[in-house]
Amino acid sequence: MLLVEFYAPARQLHVDMALVPRQDRVVCRGITYLSTMGGHDAGTSHQFTGLAKYFNAYTITGRRNCVLLTYASIATIALFFKLKPKKEKAVKAS
Amino acid sequence: MMLSFFDQFMSPTYMGIPLIALAITLPWILYPTPTSRWINNRLLTLQGWSINRLSQQIFLPINQGGHKWAVLLTSLMIFLITLNMLGLLPYTFTPTTQLSLNMAFAVPLWLATVIIGMRNQPTAALGHLLPEGTPTPLIPVLIIIETISLFIRPLALGVRLTANLTAGHLLIQLIATAAFVLLPLMPTVAILTATVLFLLTLLEVAVAMIQAYVFVLLLSLYLQENV
Numbered sequence: 001m002l003l004v005e006f007y008a009p010a011r012q013l014h015v016d017m018a019l020v021p022r023q024d025r026v027v028c029r030g031i032t033y034l035s036t037m038g039g040h041d042a043g044t045s046h047q048f049t050g051l052a053k054y055f056n057a058y059t060i061t062g063r064r065n066c067v068l069l070t071y072a073s074i075a076t077i078a079l080f081f082k083l084k085p086k087k088e089k090a091v092k093a094s
Numbered sequence: 095m096m097l098s099f100f101d102q103f104m105s106p107t108y109m110g111i112p113l114i115a116l117a118i119t120l121p122w123i124l125y126p127t128p129t130s131r132w133i134n135n136r137l138l139t140l141q142g143w144s145i146n147r148l149s150q151q152i153f154l155p156i157n158q159g160g161h162k163w164a165v166l167l168t169s170l171m172i173f174l175i176t177l178n179m180l181g182l183l184p185y186t187f188t189p190t191t192q193l194s195l196n197m198a199f200a201v202p203l204w205l206a207t208v209i210i211g212m213r214n215q216p217t218a219a220l221g222h223l224l225p226e227g228t229p230t231p232l233i234p235v236l237i238i239i240e241t242i243s244l245f246i247r248p249l250a251l252g253v254r255l256t257a258n259l260t261a262g263h264l265l266i267q268l269i270a271t272a273a274f275v276l277l278p279l280m281p282t283v284a285i286l287t288a289t290v291l292f293l294l295t296l297l298e299v300a301v302a303m304i305q306a307y308v309f310v311l312l313l314s315l316y317l318q319e320n321v
Contacts, residue, residue: 057229057233058227060218063222063226064216067220067221067237070234070238074238
């Protein structure tokens, strides 16, 4: 069984190829990691599925998309409040 | 005329002519110009060697594309070091105590590094705004924090240089005034104060050089991220 630390992004996974089974699957929190040991794979390739393929904090394109999505969300919220019609306050009779 | 402690930071004018232009031009006059001779004299050789070593030191971690900035950053460092060191002489004006001058250096150069990054490698430049491996709930927060950190960089660059130089000059003037006032009253304490002043002056010489180096080093780091 290959133990994978979910929040250890800065470290490369160095694995002794001779001791690890050919294929090992680790499922963590809805994101599926398929680590194929042995052969030419260095052990750090993450194959994301679904939405995580485009929005994740590991690949450079995933990070870029997260940044763009955040900026777009902020711009949308700002635009929403700017274009929101202001209700006229009823003038109270003195 | 009685001077206040902050008069040394006022931009000098003479009959309406701003003398800061003269103060900024002075480092250019002080350094010898390289000649077209094959072998120059000792001073020029030493100058060339030190500029070469300085450039190598700064640009060692930077890619080939960033080496175009070598002339700009090296000349900026020599300029800042000279201005800072000349400002330590008595009764001189230090242009780098002016926030406007330091911001005029920091903002365009920082902006140039950002534009270069966005133009040449937009994916990497945007991707660096999110640290690798961030937990999903923290992603939006960290992006906002990194964006703020990005925009604060030029401000930090300019204010760091201004504050260090201004604080140092002010301390020198305060302690020098204290030593001068105490001399007829308590000579022993005045000698101790003068010793502290001497040590502080040595510190300010170091700060003058280090702050100029840090300014240029940080700019080279920003360039390294984007090139």
